[in-house]
Amino acid sequence: MDNFSQLPDPNRMGAKRQMEREFGVPIPGVILPQNQWVQTALKDLPCTGPIDFPALFPTQGQLVVDIGCGNGRYLLGSGYTRMGWNHIGFDVLPMVIRYATRRANQRGLSNIRFAVADGLKVVRQLLGRETVDEVHIYHPQPYHDPRDADRRMVTPSFLASVHDCLKPGGLIFLQTDHPGYWKAIRETVSHFFDFHERIGRWTDSPRGRTRREILSIKRGLPIFRGQGSRLDHLDSLAKEKLVRNLPLPMFGIHAESQRLDREELVLDKY
Numbered sequence: 001m002d003n004f005s006q007l008p009d010p011n012r013m014g015a016k017r018q019m020e021r022e023f024g025v026p027i028p029g030v031i032l033p034q035n036q037w038v039q040t041a042l043k044d045l046p047c048t049g050p051i052d053f054p055a056l057f058p059t060q061g062q063l064v065v066d067i068g069c070g071n072g073r074y075l076l077g078s079g080y081t082r083m084g085w086n087h088i089g090f091d092v093l094p095m096v097i098r099y100a101t102r103r104a105n106q107r108g109l110s111n112i113r114f115a116v117a118d119g120l121k122v123v124r125q126l127l128g129r130e131t132v133d134e135v136h137i138y139h140p141q142p143y144h145d146p147r148d149a150d151r152r153m154v155t156p157s158f159l160a161s162v163h164d165c166l167k168p169g170g171l172i173f174l175q176t177d178h179p180g181y182w183k184a185i186r187e188t189v190s191h192f193f194d195f196h197e198r199i200g201r202w203t204d205s206p207r208g209r210t211r212r213e214i215l216s217i218k219r220g221l222p223i224f225r226g227q228g229s230r231l232d233h234l235d236s237l238a239k240e241k242l243v244r245n246l247p248l249p250m251f252g253i254h255a256e257s258q259r260l261d262r263e264e265l266v267l268d269k270y
């Protein structure tokens with residue numbers, strides 16, 4: 001997943017189609033006539049402090065965040081089905097964010113924004129405290145080589161910051177095709193959230209909520225899914241103690257998950 005710069009730029013691609021598919025699965029929504037397109041790219045992020053969400057969206061509503069959103073497929077679907085809710089997706093790779101914004105723009109989804117940002121900065125600075133209703137993280141990059149273990153995003157410190165950003169009762173959604181990452185996540189997430197593993201696919205998107213989920217299903221890989229609500233009784237001191245004592249995500253290479261990463265680069269446009 002580290003070579004997205006080799007992919008074609010979506011803004012330079014040819015004739016636009018009304019309905020798009022990815023690995024045979026329709027991308028939610030249809031391309032509208034150009035006079036109904038909107039601007040969903042958030043390019044100027046604050047250097048310090050949180051994003052001014054009331055100023056960012058035309059209407060106020062609950063806020064859904066996708067961290068490591070890739071091409072934004074989950075948020076496109078949620079943006080359609082939950083029109084009264086606001087959505088924002090973040091990813092470190094500008095290329096995938098360009099695909100995400102182009103699709104949201106062309107579908108007129110004014111309740112969505114996308115920005116290039118690192119997930120840790122997102123939860124520590126950009127979201128602010130108790131502003132978010134749902135945080136979604138689908139297939140966080142495992143950084144397969146144990147020498148890159150310090151780049152893995154879902155650590156106790158990250159989860160404590162997600163807890164800070166969520167409103168009381170707010171929800172976290174986590175999913176991966178990497179058994180080792182899932183085991184590590186399960187060891188930590190229940191300290192911050194009333195977390196339950198989900199058996200079976202999401203009923204709203206049985207063919208997959210995200211690009212990576214669709215691919216994993218097609219390759220017959222096991223997918224680990226779960227969701228949890230914020231443990232509201234945890235205060236800052238309790239969270240600091242958890243961060244000091246809980247383990248970092250350490251796991252070895254999972255060959256099938258690594259193979260899928262390589263495949264994803266050459267299979268299709270984003």
Ligand SMILES: C[S@@+](CC[C@H](N)C(=O)[O-])C[C@H]1O[C@@H](n2cnc3c(N)ncnc32)[C@H](O)[C@@H]1O
Nearest residue numbers: 068069070091092118119138139141210211212
């Ligand atoms: C395996 S892909 C999954 C993408 C998407 N969520 C899906 O399920 O199709 C992992 C994504 O996480 C992004 N990523 C990796 N490290 C990140 C970080 N520290 N902050 C934000 N995004 C990150 C990658 O650029 C990539 O788009």
